[in-house]
Amino acid sequence: MLRFSTAGESHGESLIALVSGMPAGVPIEQEFIDRELWRRQQGYGRGGRMRIERDKAHILSGIRHGKTIGSPIAMSLANNDWKNWTEILPVETGDPEKHKAVASPRPGHADLAGALKYDFPDARYILERASARESAARVAAGAIAKQLLRSIGVEVASHVIRVGKAELDRPATWEEIAALQAKEIVLLNCVDEASEARMKAEVDAVLRTGDTIGGVFEVVIHGLPPGVGTHVNWDERMDGLLAQAVMSLQAVKAVEIGRGVTAAESLGSTVHDAIAYEGTDGFTKFSREQNNAGGLEGGISNGEDVVVRGYLKPISTLRRPLGSVSFETREPVKAAYERSDVCVVPAAGVAAEAMVALAVARLVVEKFGGDSLREMQRNFNGYCEQIRAY
Ligand SMILES: Cc1cc2nc3c(=O)[nH]c(=O)nc-3n(C[C@H](O)[C@H](O)[C@H](O)COP(=O)(O)O)c2cc1C
Numbered sequence: 001m002l003r004f005s006t007a008g009e010s011h012g013e014s015l016i017a018l019v020s021g022m023p024a025g026v027p028i029e030q031e032f033i034d035r036e037l038w039r040r041q042q043g044y045g046r047g048g049r050m051r052i053e054r055d056k057a058h059i060l061s062g063i064r065h066g067k068t069i070g071s072p073i074a075m076s077l078a079n080n081d082w083k084n085w086t087e088i089l090p091v092e093t094g095d096p097e098k099h100k101a102v103a104s105p106r107p108g109h110a111d112l113a114g115a116l117k118y119d120f121p122d123a124r125y126i127l128e129r130a131s132a133r134e135s136a137a138r139v140a141a142g143a144i145a146k147q148l149l150r151s152i153g154v155e156v157a158s159h160v161i162r163v164g165k166a167e168l169d170r171p172a173t174w175e176e177i178a179a180l181q182a183k184e185i186v187l188l189n190c191v192d193e194a195s196e197a198r199m200k201a202e203v204d205a206v207l208r209t210g211d212t213i214g215g216v217f218e219v220v221i222h223g224l225p226p227g228v229g230t231h232v233n234w235d236e237r238m239d240g241l242l243a244q245a246v247m248s249l250q251a252v253k254a255v256e257i258g259r260g261v262t263a264a265e266s267l268g269s270t271v272h273d274a275i276a277y278e279g280t281d282g283f284t285k286f287s288r289e290q291n292n293a294g295g296l297e298g299g300i301s302n303g304e305d306v307v308v309r310g311y312l313k314p315i316s317t318l319r320r321p322l323g324s325v326s327f328e329t330r331e332p333v334k335a336a337y338e339r340s341d342v343c344v345v346p347a348a349g350v351a352a353e354a355m356v357a358l359a360v361a362r363l364v365v366e367k368f369g370g371d372s373l374r375e376m377q378r379n380f381n382g383y384c385e386q387i388r389a390y
């Protein structure tokens with residue numbers, strides 16, 4: 001089974017990503033992993049920390065001569081900011097005078113719930129792990145999954161469709177979304193310049209007022225054949241697995257598959273994607289004129305693009321903080337503020353691509369099996385032949 005986990009705290013020495021269950025023989029480009037890490041660091045509205053970090057994956061195991069060898073893949077990512085925290089957060093017993101307490105919990109962050117749960121007098125050790133710094137390790141792991149998917153022609157990409165009240169005002173094509181991944185400057189990762197300008201204005205407004213803003217990103221999986229995922233068990237449905245994968249990202253508060261949200265207020269006759277048999281150059285001759293289902297029916301891919309949206313709440317650390325209570329005195333105080341991002345929708349979209357790629361790669365490995373890439377590709381090609389001849 002393809003699995004992954006991460007370790008590391010925001011201001012610790014490094015992050016770790018561990019991916020196991022990858023078939024042997026998958027070509028892995030270091031440059032691609034680092035490019036994905038770079039993409040996650042972009043976006044208009046990020047805070048001072050992104051000027052300190054230059055994320056790069058250091059491969060520790062599982063890859064030799066540019067290919068996976070079937071053993072677990074371990075990668076480390078250095079935190080450049082660590083050197084500024086070695087005295088404040090030493091591994092060995094430290095000087096209590098140097099401890100930098102987070103003594104007034106931030107509404108919306110993990111501070112209060114975490115301090116209560118783990119029995120800490122302040123929230124420092126909670127935010128260290130709750131921080132979305134961890135999503136960098138997910139992106140390194142996701143870059144491995146993406147390279148596996150690429151070897152059977154499956155691509156994953158994302159774009160931003162909303163920042164605050166500014167919305168992308170037209171549908172985006174796969175080609176436009178895919179082209180965004182190659183862009184050198186990522187403002188708000190939007191396919192439409194005029195919409196992006198309106199999104200930027202939303203960020204500028206909160207930068208002025210000391211507030212923060214959320215939004216919506218969309219992840220698209222392109223080139224997946226029908227039949228991945230299953231209806232037979234609740235915990236094997238692809239829609240459920242994608243929802244969990246994306247919802248687990250920091251600040252994501254809702255996940256939508258296809259037109260899931262507006263479908264709830266629409267009629268069946270307009271929502272469902274009528275089936276035709278037109279002889280296209282797809283996996284089969286069955287086709288659809290629209291894709292409101294977002295490529296999934298019964299938790300199974302249906303051959304259309306799989307479309308997953310993630311809804312982000314506004315960032316919880318505010319330059320103009322909300323009311324809180326001091327852990328020490330129990331008196332009303334303003335919530336803690338050191339520095340913060342104000343908008344992370346593009347970055348969250350890149351992290352969600354990684355989560356989606358990992359979830360789909362797991363299902364692909366389950367379906368097509370394979371200790372080696374050649375074995376997996378043979379099974380994949382045989383299956384494609386079978387559904388073509390259906
Ligand atoms: C890429 C990214 C960057 C983030 N940066 C910040 C930040 O600078 N400040 C902050 O308070 N929250 C930030 N967050 C959100 C918090 O990590 C998140 O709200 C917190 O861990 C609580 O989890 P929850 O919102 O999922 O409940 C970021 C989230 C993402 C995805």
Ligand SMILES: C=C(O[C@@H]1CC(C(=O)O)=C[C@@H](OP(=O)(O)O)[C@H]1O)C(=O)O
Pocket residue numbers: 010047048049050053127130131132133136250338339340341
């Ligand atoms: C470090 C990253 O994001 C961090 C996520 C984050 C949070 O609370 O989630 C808080 C900020 O950290 P700091 O307090 O050190 O500025 C962000 O910069 C990153 O995305 O790589």
